Amino acid sequence: MSARIMLPTSLCRLLFGVAVTVLVLASNVFAHEIRPAYLQIDEMAVNRYKVVWRTPMLSGMRLPIALRFQDGVRNVTEPAERDLPDSLVQTRVIETDGGLAGKRVEFVGLQATITDVLVRVHLLDGTVETTMIHPSQPWIDFAATRSPLAAARVYFVSGFQHILLGIDHLLFVFGLLFIVRSRWMLVKTITAFTVAHSITLAIATLGKVDVPALPLNATIALSILFLGPEIVRVSCGQTSFTIRHPWIVSFAFGLLHGFGFASGLTALGLPQGDIPFALLMFNLGVEAGQLAFVGLMLLLIAALKSIEIRLPRGMELMPAYVVGILGAYWTVDRIVAMFVGIT
Template sequence: MRVVLCLLAVVLIALCAAAHEVRPAYLEITETEAGQYDVIWKQPVLDGRRLKLEPMFPGECGRRNERMSAPAATLITRWSMTCDLNSGDLSINGLDRTLTDVFLRLDRLRADDISAVLRPSASSVELSRPQGAPILAYFRIGVEHILFGFDHLLFVLGLVLLVRPRQLLATVTAFTVAHSITLAASALGGITLPGPPVEIVIAMSIALLGAEAIYRMRGQETFAQARPWIIAFGFGLVHGFGFAGALSEIGLPTGAEVIALLLFNLGVEAGQVAFVLFVLALAWLGRHLYRKGEPALRTALAYTIGITGSFWAIERIAATFF
């Protein structure tokens, strides 16, 4: 049994430490004069490497005045070009080898504007066919951001391990309300915090929950155990700025900012609830199949959460200050 628990912990750490290509890319093309376009191409950077994605335009489109910048974990390339973007296909080369999406926005002077989401299974769009605004895609991005955002999932798992059944609803609700507040403030009000400190605090919050879960198993009472909703609300405010990072790279559609933000937040909540229900279902199943192994499993998970959070905190501090 101990060998199985050790293997479980190692696998969970490996999964949590692995980067996942779920952050969307963003391609904005604006026609300034007939046949003249300004392009903004934003790509996510994972572990210091950009995804091998490249926009492919119909016909010959000569680039000029190309320039790059790399704020936070995003590579932004801007250029101007002469092109015919009224017919043919626009595609993203390499998208089929990733797990990410590309938000496309094409503003044209005479032809209809195009807003679309390109995916690995559908990596091109026909420019002569009208496309609707991809508002519903924000819900999907929200779900993916929580389900593949391992740091956020570990925090939620830590809450489940820490709180007693009667405290779970209030604690998860406090976390939801808190990150919804800062997500809205960041996306709509422009209130932001630097990315690296936010990521460091998120990692520290995970390590703290792992330690608190261990204290509970040892019978040591702490403030976090007595008032877990306060801890969840405080750190939820910081996690909200982390969620806002996904939106900052693609922005919100003009004229539908509130709806898109609401759908993104609902997606986050749907993914969070699904994860909590999944964990509770596994816990219920485990109690019925092997009740004696539950304490050992909870201990292994608590140590895994604490160790992973500590590792991330050290790694992010080193990357920020050294």
């Protein structure tokens, strides 16, 4: 026996308002603090290391995270700072008796953020260790060498987190689900999006093309706004080029989103030699996160269909409203930020 649930109009409006508010607030948080900090330590000579410490900027201010070395670690040169548009880079040379093994570096203040820290250590014997530090454990103990599998896991998880915390990218995929009407077309559409953003992710990460961040972010927001009216047309039984050929539109906008994904990898400031491997694992992480999101949405849609929840017309169009309103909000917000940045 199926259940039919009619929600009061007032409750529908309340749910809609809460959904939009939560998404907007979440977007304002995640759009900035998901960029990780980066610590690179290169062994220059026995017991001597070059340290590069890069912290992201939030609303024009450096995140309050500081390095703290254990006693016995001495500065050979004092920290030299360099301001970049999206981060602050601090460079110094240190020395310590007995090397780094058994030493701890603490990231003071990390526990008060939602920012991770990517740590890369390059030793004279060619060994490279890569570790991701999270706010729940804001320190690293240097011990045995980590395997290449551990490094692969770091980049994979970073890509997975980047797509799941990148609410603008997920909202675009979310909008596509309400335009595509067949499983085969859904496969083509998601595949086209994957191929497109993989191409531009590689191009941007390898430094072949440099796209300014502010105009790019505004264009990505515009791609989300574009889907809102298309979802309404589908609900009204109308058609358009996007509805008939969603995979073409998905591919076109996927090229833009790929440049956005690249910012998550290039923000790490990796050496050129590490980029191909990191690019592969990061991209696989992005794809895994995207497929997990699509799978979850399809399960939720199937669950709602199984109990035949009948919603008022206004509630049925809520996905279009959410996609359209947030797309418009981000578009205006990012265009304003773009012109403010120019002036």
